[in-house]
Amino acid sequence: MNKKLPLIAFATLLLAGCTQPATSPQPTTAPATTSGSMMQTDKTYESTGNYVSSAGPEEISVKLTIDQDGTVTDVVVTPKATAPMSIKWQTAFAGGIKTEVVGKKLADLNVGKVAGSSLTGKAFNEAVTKIKAQM
Numbered sequence: 001m002n003k004k005l006p007l008i009a010f011a012t013l014l015l016a017g018c019t020q021p022a023t024s025p026q027p028t029t030a031p032a033t034t035s036g037s038m039m040q041t042d043k044t045y046e047s048t049g050n051y052v053s054s055a056g057p058e059e060i061s062v063k064l065t066i067d068q069d070g071t072v073t074d075v076v077v078t079p080k081a082t083a084p085m086s087i088k089w090q091t092a093f094a095g096g097i098k099t100e101v102v103g104k105k106l107a108d109l110n111v112g113k114v115a116g117s118s119l120t121g122k123a124f125n126e127a128v129t130k131i132k133a134q135m
Helices: 004-016 084-101 119-134
Strands: 032-035 038-041 043-053 056-066 072-079
Touching: 043 119, 056 084, 056 119, 072 084, 084 119
Parallel strands: none
Antiparallel strands: 032 038, 043 056, 056 072
């Protein structure tokens, strides 16, 4: 029998006890910013809004990120239209809405025509009303 085998086994067990335990990553809910001595975390809300075009009922998805002061820090509008003309207007609206609402108070949001689209603005306002009710 090889006399070095028990020594190797002992050394392996000894070294195995020296490793640090693995830690699992901690989930994060939203980006955080430091303001003075307080930590602020933005919250994201999502809802849908509807309208009726000449082609029939249409829908958009609205995602708003709001800071603790009630200010919109980000907006994402996802077109859900099925009619070609509605897709065009919703896409234009989605591309222009960020400059209209980011930096404004959620309580004051009420958009009209954005990028030439007025019906999508009505659906956006409906989604914002639903988001306010979630808070």
